[in-house]
Amino acid sequence: xxxxxxxxxxxxxxxxxxxxxxxxxxxxxxxxxxxxxxxxxxxxxxxxxxxxxxxxxxxxxxxxxxxxxxxxxxxxxxxxxxxxxxxxxxxxxxxxxxxxxxxxxxxxxxxxxxxxxxxxxxxxxxxxxxxxxxxxxxxxxxxxxxxxxxxxxxxxxxxxxxxxxxxxxxxxxxxxxxxxxxxxxxxxxxxxxx
Ligand SMILES: [Zn+2]
Numbered sequence: 001x002x003x004x005x006x007x008x009x010x011x012x013x014x015x016x017x018x019x020x021x022x023x024x025x026x027x028x029x030x031x032x033x034x035x036x037x038x039x040x041x042x043x044x045x046x047x048x049x050x051x052x053x054x055x056x057x058x059x060x061x062x063x064x065x066x067x068x069x070x071x072x073x074x075x076x077x078x079x080x081x082x083x084x085x086x087x088x089x090x091x092x093x094x095x096x097x098x099x100x101x102x103x104x105x106x107x108x109x110x111x112x113x114x115x116x117x118x119x120x121x122x123x124x125x126x127x128x129x130x131x132x133x134x135x136x137x138x139x140x141x142x143x144x145x146x147x148x149x150x151x152x153x154x155x156x157x158x159x160x161x162x163x164x165x166x167x168x169x170x171x172x173x174x175x176x177x178x179x180x181x182x183x184x185x186x187x188x189x190x191x192x193x194x
Contacts, residue, residue, distance in 0.1 A: 001053050005161075008035075013179040018164035020053040021080055021139040022151070024073070025162055029081045033160065042070045045128065054134055058111065062124030069128025076104045076132055080139060084162045087143075087151035101143070104136035156180035 002014040003026065017023040027048055028037030039045050042065035049060050065073075079100040086093050109130045110123040142148060142164060150165040154175035161175035174181035 001056055003051060007179065011179060013176045015161060015176050016163065017161075018147075018166045019138055019142055021135045021142060022084060022162055022164060023053055024077045024135055025081050025084065027077065028074075030078050033081065039070060039074055042067055042128065045070055045073060045131070049131065054109070054131070058120040058122050060109075060122065060126055062122070062126060063128075063131075064125035065128035065131070069132065072104070073128060073132050073135075076100060076135060080135070081162075083139070083143070084151050085153065087148065088153040088162060098143075101136050101139050104132050105140055106133045106136075108133040108137055154180050156184065 002016040003023065004012055005015050005026070006012045015026075017026065025033075026036065027039045027045075028034060038048060045065050046060075046063040049055055049063065052060070054060060079094075079097050082094045083097050083101070085091075086097075107127075107130050109126045112121055112123050113119070114121050142151070147164050147166060150170055152163060152165055152172070153159075154161045154163070155173040156175070159175055159180050163172070163175065165172035174184070
């Protein structure tokens with residue numbers, strides 16, 4: 001489940017964050033992450049969700065996000081960023097982070113089978129609170145599950161992308177082989193040549 005991202009240099013590449021709660025970090029954040037901010041209005045969140053891991057489970061075509069819910073999603077996102085950075089760099093979790101995640105772990109989107117098509121849908125409208133709940137439930141799974149020590153920041157020094165390595169060998173270092181992985185190979189090659 002990948003997303004196509006475009007770097008500041010214009011290069012497009014695919015990136016798999018490995019979890020919805022980490023995919024959310026692609027929408028922006030505080031400080032140096034603010035350059036990537038795209039969630040300005042509730043509709044921005046609704047648009048972004050159309051290509052998300054949640055929409056891959058079933059289409060999110062009936063969404064209702066209120067301004068307060070958008071603020072809550074962004075606050076959760078910023079907490080999740082600090083949690084992911086702490087996990088990736090073996091630091092203590094920031095104070096209050098777990099309370100924020102626990103508080104967000106409320107209702108989640110309700111799945112249903114459409115009797116006409118046999119396909120999975122969500123009971124609509126899916127609310128911003130349910131989106132937040134889905135991210136928080138998953139964050140709790142991540143923090144208490146086998147992949148807790150697999151949260152990583154891309155090993156390239158100029159790359160801010162965070163992901164959970166769900167591969168069996170657990171040796172993923174790069175956001176994307178197409179981008180940072182390949183650049184590293186090229187620079188290692190150049191180093192050997194000189
Ligand atoms: Zn990278």
